[in-house]
Amino acid sequence: MVALVVILIKIDNTPLQEWSLQIQPNSLIAVLTTVGKAAMMVPAASCLSQLKWRHFQLRPQRLGDLEIFDEASRGPWGSAVLILRLCRKLRSQFLTVYGLAILTILALGFDPSAQQVLEFPLQESKLTNASVQIGRADMYFSKGFLENEIGNYIWVPNTDLLALQSSIANGASGSVFQPFLACPRPASTCTWDTFTTLGVCSELQDVTSIATPNCTQATGGASYVNCTYTWPGMLDRNGSEDPLYDDAAINMKWDPENQIIDRGTMLFRSITRYLSTVDFQFGTFKAVRATTNGIPSQQSGGDLAPPPVAVFSGTFTWCAQTYRNMTASPIGITSFDRIDEPLTMLQTIVDRGDATNNMGPPFHTFVANSTGSTFNISRMGVETLPSYLQTLLTSVVYHDQSRPARIEDETLQMGYALYKTDLFNMTKNVADAISNQIRSNEPVGDNFNATTVSGLAFFQEAYIRVRWPWMIVPLAETAMAAFLLVISMMFTRNQPLLKTSIFAYLFAELEGWKEGDLRVSRPPTQEKLAALAEGMRARWEYEQDGALRLKRDSI
Helix, strand or coil: CHHHHHHHHHHCCEEHHHCCCCCCHHHHHHHHHHHHHHHHHHHHHHHHHHHHHHHHHHCCEECHHHHHHHHHCCCHHHHHHHHHHHCCCCCHHHHHHHHHHHHHHHHHHHHHHHHCCEECCEEEEEECCCCCEEEECCEECECCCCECCCCCCCECCCCHHHHHHHHHHHHHCCCCCCCCEECCCCCCEEEECCEEEEEEEEEEEECCCCCEEEEEECCCCCCCEEEEEECCCCCCCCCCCCCCCCCCCEEEEECCCCCCCCCCCEEEEEEEEEECCCCCEEEEEEEEEECCCCCCEECCCCCEECCCEEEEEEEEEEEEEEEEEEEECCCCEEEEEEEEEECEEEEEEECCCCCCCCCCCCEEEEECCCCCCEEEEEHHHHHCHHHHHHHHHCEEEEECCECCCCCCCCCCCHHHHHHHCCHHHHHHHHHHHHHHHHCCCCCCCCECCCEEEECEEEEEEEEEEECHHHHHHHHHHHHHHHHHHHHHHHHCCCCCCCCCCCHHHHHCEEECCCHHHHCCCCCCCHHHHHHHHHCCEEEEEECCCCCEEEEECCC
């Protein structure tokens, strides 16, 4: 048991793979506890057998007690019988006998307790030989919107453009492109320290409560109405807050009877504009959605009331994204905290002739005001990528029974998706899809100048853990066995050491009984002999000739 404790102390909270023996830890524990239990039960049985002679030496006892002691030395059942049969004799000299009987019974819990000592929980351990990377960017040179070497806004034909455009469209439909990530197996978790990267951020608000409709009623008995929605703070493509610009306001038309050609009844309309004069920001997003069937209602004065609508206003901006507590698995990113800061343009364009320009075409420089960090973006990325977003997210959805006589079919039916989707999630997903493209290079990212940030990898490793409370029973029983062994040796030190010897029964005579007192009817059985012994009281004594006798009690 001392060896077992030493081994448990040594292996506690160590990786299972560091176990170098051929035999498994649980098997070794089982071997040691089996040896320990055997070493405990052998003296327990011997002590019970030796104490039975003392039992008859102190005072006369029933001969049947010999069998009770003998059965108790054989196992838990006999020990339980001994406690029940001898419980009336609660004298101090029986306490050791009771202790040994209880010890034999408690030994039933020795093996189950030992089997619960070890557990093998999974614990994260650092993986030292893994290359853990995640994409980031402080410079964006678009692979899709690629300008020729002259730098005159001429596209270079490439296949990367479709991949970028598809990624943004997928983001609008809810499938967001993931940034470059390397978290190789057998890693289960990868982490990164705080880092900042260039990205695109979005902000969307429900401005229904502050939007003001300016409606024009039909004349001459026609049943249609036009409403232009404006709200405080809205911006148009020219950076003006003047709501008279068509690009600033958003117009909805309701003509349920199709009385005017190319008018129809709108259920949804969204407009995205590139703000080239507002620090080259990405642009605005505005949308109006009919919350009913889109049919105007008739008022008491004869005018038409536009149907109830929900109005949304938002922006897309270049921003610095600071990631904290970033974790990922080999499948993808699992969690992070992010702080966004809009960027301000420094109003400088570095030409290809500038020695500091390693990107090729001209690029714009943006700065994060809080840190002074700068981010460079190619001119095609700044001025052409938002134009594609404008094309993608500008759409109209008409009522299926009130459509213009002639309407151009959209190749990509984005309007239907925007009409039904959660616009808050949609704008966020589009911004994230573009940001993740900017943070990725090969094989499917859009940034020639994307870099990576190194992180740490952890894997789930089985550890050996000792549950010390389960060692209480084996150790307590071992200590109890050792104590009772010493006590038994002290009590019986002046007696002949007979223990379980059957010769003591053969050579000892029953003295004081007549021959007829010892007869039983044929066939003799254990029950008949036990019944006879119950009525016989004897004492273990030495005769004058030195022989031991079980002498009949004269009382």
